[in-house]
Amino acid sequence: MDALLQFLFSGLTVGAVYALVALGFTIIYNASDVVNFAQGEFVMLGGMITVFTYQAGLPLPLAAVIAILVTSAIGVALNKLAIEPARGAPVVSLIIITIGASIVIRGATQLIFDKQLHRFPSFSGDDPIHVLGATILPQSLWVIAGALAVFVGLWIFFTRTLTGKAVLATANNRVAAQLVGINTGWVMTLSFGLSAAIGAFAGVLVTPITLVGYDVGVALALKGFAAAMLGGMGNPKGALVGGLLLGCFEALTAGYLSSQYKEAVAFIVILGVLFVMPQGLFGSKSTERV
């Protein structure tokens, strides 16, 4: 029983990161119908930039804020330079563009920084907290709380603010949104900026636990995508639940079955979800327009 709790703790921690990546996916997907394969790079950038600004002597909170702002700007640039010019391109092209962009970001990071793994200190120390016979790191609590806070923040943003409603309107029907005077171009910019900021935030939170290197983004993007798909593409609630579930599946597989095939869980989940219920846990059924 202790072991089970222990696995769940670690599952929820990674799961919270997957959930944040999935939320980032969801925002961009809703605003632009683009699945951004560079989403994992935002997490990497958040961690890497914090590491290097912190090492340059800035206090950790300031370093983190800088990292989030810079990453957010990179997200906006990604939209302006690569996604907007290719508006209306077929899915294959958009996939190649975002994968290409992720390779560019990785290549540039490796040039500007280095190829090593890095970390910075945890926010509130490394003394494990004992809960019912299992232990959890304080940083894990930060990660989980961070994911929940982002989720609640997004919920308020999308349901209580005019700007958030404009994003939802654009997601529903771009042309109609334009007709009622919503600046959909600005909504796109906002979505990419926000999504990148959330990714970077995840990177800041999780780096003390999992370390960060220039190439950690690929796996995160794929797992985050699996989480988004499990929850139902385009649904923020689905992204949160999907991420946490996927994290727990992985931790349980590693604990009880095989740590080697832990990485396979995400992809088995993807295939299973797509075969059995392509709309995911919370997604709505879509019909094809002829």
Next chain:
Amino acid sequence: MAGRNKWISLGVLALLIALLPLFFPSGYYYRVGALIFVNALSVVGLVILIGYAGQISLGHAGFAGIGAYACALAPEHLGLHPALAVLLGAVVSGVMAALIGKPILRLKGYYLAVATLGFGILVSMVLTNERALTGGPDGMNVADLGLRGLLRDMGWRLSGGEFWYMICGVVLLIGAWLALNLFDSPSGRAMRALHGSEVAASTVGVDVPRQKLRAFVISAVYASVAGSLLALQNGYITPDVAGFMHSVEMVTMAVLGGVGSVLGATFGAAILTLLPQVLTVFAEYEQLVLGLVMVLVMIFLPQGLLPSIARRLKGRDE
């Protein structure tokens, strides 16, 4: 593409393969050439899947992995001749593609991309984790095909590079010929029809799921044979052949050259194979440049390099 065009495409390809060696300053270029042909072969398969039938796959490296490891494992464990192992790999890949293709191909766009991606990654994970069988991430040796020795006994001495250049060139030609034949066949027409509109195609009697599956299986066999050839010519194979980045490279090559055409596929394969060779001096910039090429070509030449260039030339003539 009428019948005449088919022979022009094949003729150009054959001439290129036959004449290029005249310009090779050293034996090393035969190696690069053979690598280009192998990549082009798997990309021709993707032209059938993406260009003809309009489906996408980010997991075809998985089939290349099956083909490659069939050549590595079957001679050792089943006592098969390496040439038969190529065949075995192709059959396994085809059957596998048929089995997973059935449920997967109901999906569209991103969902299809991710489902195939999942399949590819699972294959590469099995190859990496089953150390006892595959040697894990370090890879394993592949038996010699034996054909070069046979030719030598008959008095035809070829270097390894020359031999594989020839074999891969011939297989690519056969692959291109089959793909071009398919283009105008009833199946090819059906695939292209469903690419245009699945609903319209099904109303005129095209069995859409069946044709999609056919394209998927055929392209899987192409990828598998290409994987086998790669393993045989290197004499060595690692799970990277089945990796996600290899799948991405394959799709990029296909789209880079112009996804509708077999010649374009070869062109795309050539560029993306040569790029790292040219960039070895700037190894640190390799990733950066590769990514930029992918993004820029997709934005500025969405039809791919070859069709865009062809249109430019045509525009000037008229």
